[in-house]
Amino acid sequence: MTALVATGVVVAGGVVWLTRDPEAPVVVERCRASVDGESTSMSPEQAANAATVVGIAVRRGLPARAATIGIATIVQESGMRNLDHGDRDSLGLFQQRPSQGWGTPEQVQDPVYATNAFYDALVKVEGYRDLPVTDAAQRVQRSGFPLAYGDHEPEARLVASALTGYTPGGFTCHLRPAPVSQESGDDVELAPAAQRFADAAGTQVTTSAPEVVAGTRGRAVEFTLGGDDAQRTAWAVASWSVASASVYDVTEVSVEGSRWSREESGRGWTSAATGVPRGGVQVRLGA
DSSP: OOSOSSSSSTTEEEEEEEOOTTOOOSSSOOOEEEEEEEEEEHHHHHHHHHHHEEHHHHHHHTHHHHHHHHHHHHHHHTSSOOSSSSSSOBTTTTTTTGGGTTHHHHHHHHHHHHHHHHHHTTTTTGGGGGSOHHHHHHHHHOSSSSSSSGGHHHHHHHHHHHHHSSSOOEEEOOOOOOOOOOOOOOSOOOOOOHHHHHHHHHHHHHOOOOOOOTTTOEEEEEOOOOOOOOHHHHHHHHHHHHTTTTHHHEEEEEEETTTEGGGGGGGGGGEEEOOOTTTEEEEEEHH
């Protein structure tokens, strides 16, 4: 197993580690991408940033290889954090420099803008799908450490595979309960928290507009993904939702036959009769 950051915290002079007991209280919130017996862990903050980078690749119809290159780049450049500082005027996830034409300081610190700017440059690199990760990333970034991106390819491939939906159920987060909210909507209008989530999903992972789930006071949405690749795309939207759960107070994500519940997030994805059809994703928000 690889880890993007340490999985322990110092408490009263000792180290408290994450437990595998799904019923135990959450001591350290962690997220994990697992593929074919290999895994890499990260903080919820890093997971949300990874979700943005991979989700935008999915939304744009880019191959998983592009997402792998994007993740390897932000691991190297920023540790998957949206930094407000860097070498010279470098800022944000990709450490893009306003003085080099990447955008204003505000723009390059917007993960959505920065990610789209990165992919805009990547797709112009001839044959990028077949290049080594480090070469493809370097042709975009022009880094002073051109060989460093390849060091992060193994964990980047895990994250990309899990978040693009090619490994169903490969991404999960173990989180504390969501804060209690009094916000509500109705069977037509989403609650404010659900609307924020829907707006983010629309810019970060899918062009499909969600519908309000009846009887949830506007606190649940359902996406219906079409096309020959609908099931994989549904898993991409579902995985993005779990990876972004700490940001948007997501409490439950369901696809056909599987569910992630924040209350039992230590169990990861579990088999369940969700009632969600193939190619569908249902997301509930707010405790």
